[in-house]
Amino acid sequence: xxxxxxxxxxxxxxxxxxxxxxxxxxxxxxxxxxxxxxxxxxxxxxxxxxxxxxxxxxxxxxxxxxxxxxxxxxxxxxxxxxxxxxxxxxxxxxxxxxxxxxxxxxxxxxxxxxxxxxxxxxxxxxxxxxxxxxxxxxxxxxxxxxxxxxxxxxxxxxxxxxxxxxxxxxxxxxxxxxxxxxxxxxxxxxxxxxxxxxxxxxxxxxxxxxxxxxxxxxxxxxxxxxxxxxxxxxxxxxxxxxxxxxxxxxxxxxxxxxxxxxxxxxxxxxxxxxxxxxxxxxxxxxxxxxxxxxxxxxxxxxxxxxxxxxxxxxxxxxxxxxxxxxxxxxxxxxxxxxxx
Amino acid sequence: xxxxxxxxxxxxxxxxxxxxxxxxxxxxxxxxxxxxxxxxxxxxxxxxxxxxxxxxxxxxxxxxxxxxxxxxxxxxxxxxxxxxxxxxxxxxxxxxxxxxxxxxxxxxxxxxxxxxxxxxxxxxxxxxxxxxxxxxxxxxxxxxxxxxxxxxxxxxxxxxxxxxxxxxxxxxxxxxxxxxxxxxxxxxxxxxxxxxxxxxxxxxxxxxxxxxxxxxxxxxxxxxxxxxxxxxxxxxxxxxxxxxxxxxxxxxxxxxxxxxxxxxxxxxxxxxxxxxxxxxxxxxxxxxxxxxxxxxxxxxxxxxxxxxxxxxxxxxxxxxxxxxxxxxxxxxxxxxxxxxxxxxxxxxxxxxxxxxxxxxxxxxxxxxxxxxxxxxxxxxxxxxxxxxxxxxxxxxxxxxxx
Numbered sequence: 001x002x003x004x005x006x007x008x009x010x011x012x013x014x015x016x017x018x019x020x021x022x023x024x025x026x027x028x029x030x031x032x033x034x035x036x037x038x039x040x041x042x043x044x045x046x047x048x049x050x051x052x053x054x055x056x057x058x059x060x061x062x063x064x065x066x067x068x069x070x071x072x073x074x075x076x077x078x079x080x081x082x083x084x085x086x087x088x089x090x091x092x093x094x095x096x097x098x099x100x101x102x103x104x105x106x107x108x109x110x111x112x113x114x115x116x117x118x119x120x121x122x123x124x125x126x127x128x129x130x131x132x133x134x135x136x137x138x139x140x141x142x143x144x145x146x147x148x149x150x151x152x153x154x155x156x157x158x159x160x161x162x163x164x165x166x167x168x169x170x171x172x173x174x175x176x177x178x179x180x181x182x183x184x185x186x187x188x189x190x191x192x193x194x195x196x197x198x199x200x201x202x203x204x205x206x207x208x209x210x211x212x213x214x215x216x217x218x219x220x221x222x223x224x225x226x227x228x229x230x231x232x233x234x235x236x237x238x239x240x241x242x243x244x245x246x247x248x249x250x251x252x253x254x255x256x257x258x259x260x261x262x263x264x265x266x267x268x269x270x271x272x273x274x275x276x277x278x279x280x281x282x283x284x285x286x287x288x289x290x291x292x293x294x295x296x297x298x299x300x301x302x303x304x305x306x307x308x309x310x311x312x313x314x315x316x317x318x319x320x321x322x323x324x325x326x327x328x329x330x331x332x333x334x335x336x337x338x339x340x
Numbered sequence: 341x342x343x344x345x346x347x348x349x350x351x352x353x354x355x356x357x358x359x360x361x362x363x364x365x366x367x368x369x370x371x372x373x374x375x376x377x378x379x380x381x382x383x384x385x386x387x388x389x390x391x392x393x394x395x396x397x398x399x400x401x402x403x404x405x406x407x408x409x410x411x412x413x414x415x416x417x418x419x420x421x422x423x424x425x426x427x428x429x430x431x432x433x434x435x436x437x438x439x440x441x442x443x444x445x446x447x448x449x450x451x452x453x454x455x456x457x458x459x460x461x462x463x464x465x466x467x468x469x470x471x472x473x474x475x476x477x478x479x480x481x482x483x484x485x486x487x488x489x490x491x492x493x494x495x496x497x498x499x500x501x502x503x504x505x506x507x508x509x510x511x512x513x514x515x516x517x518x519x520x521x522x523x524x525x526x527x528x529x530x531x532x533x534x535x536x537x538x539x540x541x542x543x544x545x546x547x548x549x550x551x552x553x554x555x556x557x558x559x560x561x562x563x564x565x566x567x568x569x570x571x572x573x574x575x576x577x578x579x580x581x582x583x584x585x586x587x588x589x590x591x592x593x594x595x596x597x598x599x600x601x602x603x604x605x606x607x608x609x610x611x612x613x614x615x616x617x618x619x620x621x622x623x624x625x626x627x628x629x630x631x632x633x634x635x636x637x638x639x640x641x642x643x644x645x646x647x648x649x650x651x652x653x654x655x656x657x658x659x660x661x662x663x664x665x666x667x668x669x670x671x672x673x674x675x676x677x678x679x680x681x682x683x684x685x686x687x688x689x690x691x692x693x694x695x696x697x698x699x700x701x702x703x704x705x706x707x708x709x710x711x712x713x714x715x716x717x718x719x720x721x722x723x724x725x726x727x728x729x730x731x732x733x734x735x736x737x738x739x740x741x742x
Contacts, residue, residue, distance in 0.1 A: 244452075
């Protein structure tokens with residue numbers, strides 16, 4: 001059933017597995033839609049809504065961070081800008097965040113381009129550090145700007161829906177967003193654009209030499225990713241109903257996204273689908289049964305273990321299982337199939 | 341005839357069994373604990389104050405159950421850790437309301453977290469028992485569904501100090517003020533006031549004091565040298581620090597390190613001089629002013645016992661102001677539920693607004709926005725402990741002024 005995670009390309013056996021994977025995804029999505037429609041446990045609907053939000057953010061991060069290899073700690077910057085765009089437009093012009101979410105995406109993408117031009121020339125740790133610093137810089141601007149109400153934050157009015165209907169609404173909004181973004185990332189992974197990004201990740205100079213327009217590729221990837229993150233932030237503002245600079249630009253958002261990508265497997269479309277629910281559901285269970293701080297200890301240990309033994313995350317582990325499986329099924333051609 | 345008798349007997353037996361079962365179900369329901377839920381920032385930057393709240397909550401939970409619970413049912417507190425994070429608190433309040441289905445709801449600690457939670461609580465039409473934070477805007481917005489036990493709201497935080505200053509002879513009053521404000525909703529309103537009422541800026545102006553420094557600082561600031569240097573350079577003889585716990589400690593330390601001796605130094609945001617960490621500052625803690633809703637010397641109901649509990653169990657010589665507010669909200673809940681004889685939110689609300697409550701903060705009545713009538717004591721930290729220096733009727737020592 002988990003064959004979707006083992007498959008990339010190959011022969012007849014591979015196609016069968018791919019079909020199983022597709023069926024698994026469709027059934028899983030169907031089950032989620034059904035639960036969203038008939039489920040009445042608001043806590044679970046709320047948790048799943050957050051899972052879909054983080055799937056969206058991690059998939060968006062994946063485009064430049066996973067496929068392109070640019071370790072980005074700035075997700076919170078674009079998320080916060082998106083959230084504040086819809087909140088400010090509501091506060092000053094009374095426009096619903098659901099209508100202005102695309103504008104939030106555009107604003108975040110615009111900032112992404114402005115920030116990306118100088119920063120995407122940097123590589124490795126320098127890029128990571130700069131993206132982190134930009135979050136703090138933007139947070140300070142928002143904290144001191146009058147249009148954003150500074151530290152007072154912005155209240156958005158509750159929607160006139162029952163609490164259950166409200167949870168359902170955001171469940172489906174974030175589920176829809178997660179599905180669309182996952183399909184987009186899947187398409188990127190299987191496109192020339194995706195291969196160009198992988199080439200940048202593996203060796204940027206060599207990619208340039210063979211004709212990949214690395215700068216343009218990176219700018220486009222960054223703009224697409226920040227656009228998606230901005231939209232997610234824009235909708236989040238209506239969900240949380242009170243926006244302040246500390247929450248909207250919390251470094252925890254950036255850290256969680258990187259954590260999910262690393263644990264799930266950066267540079268794969270399946271990685272965020274594994275890690276986001278795993279981390280958020282376990283964290284929620286620990287929070288209400290034991291203590292919150294244990295979450296961080298546990299996930300820190302998990303990241304250390306993954307960095308040491310599974311550098312490609314859960315997906316890397318599954319891929320190695322897949323290789324062993326094919327080798328076992330077909331000792332003569334297994335290697336060939338597995339590496340296809 | 342025989343069959344009639346046997347049919348009648350059978351019917352009577354069935355009826356008796358049904359009655360017994362129904363009675364057992366009702367009894368079982370009645371004996372189910374009353375759930376009172378809330379969150380506290382037990383980790384993160386609000387953990388120190390939250391720990392005081394938790395200690396008071398746990399103590400009350402034990403004691404109320406020893407007294408037979410509420411309405412004859414045991415009481416169970418469900419307090420989650422919100423990690424001092426609004427988004428986490430939101431998710432936990434959804435859980436408390438929708439999954440745990442708590443009967444009564446306690447507010448989280450701090451305005452920062454409370455602001456994010458209030459819309460969720462309001463959407464469930466629950467009373468919000470708030471011993472955790474102040475906010476004039478939120479009380480107004482809640483339209484009486486939030487019952488608060490802070491004896492004064494943000495615009496009145498510095499009021500005790502300025503009433504004290506007004507009582508001093510002119511030559512003892514400060515001339516030049518410096519204000520440092522933490523960039524967060526609560527401190528900003530403490531400084532600016534609310535809808536033209538109160539606030540440190542207005543109090544300074546009304547007292548005829550020249551404002552020479554008015555600076556804000558963001559969260560996580562750890563170096564206050566520049567701010568303190570600016571106040572010192574401007575010859576401010578009064579420093580009002582409107583912030584949270586950790587930054588207040590840092591500012592006190594920096595003032596001492598720079599050998600700066602303003603005549604008046606007030607931690608006019610959080611009431612920090614009564615937390616355990618303040619006493620550990622040593623000389624840097626001395627002569628600092630702070631407000632508090634009540635003090636054990638007033639001997640309000642439960643206050644002396646609470647103070648003893650903190651000395652014995654928590655090894656804290658000073659009773660934190662947070663503990664007083666927490667105890668007060670629990671006393672209000674207990675008296676309201678027992679007095680109204682129900683958990684019905686509307687009936688409780690009705691009872692609360694027409695009753696007087698005997699609490700650790702004194703005898704209190706609630707105004708129509710859910711806040712109690714203003715009352716504040718001014719503390720000054722003298723020779724390693726807090727003394728009440730204002731108002732005169734509650735004074736335990738004279739203020740030390742240069």
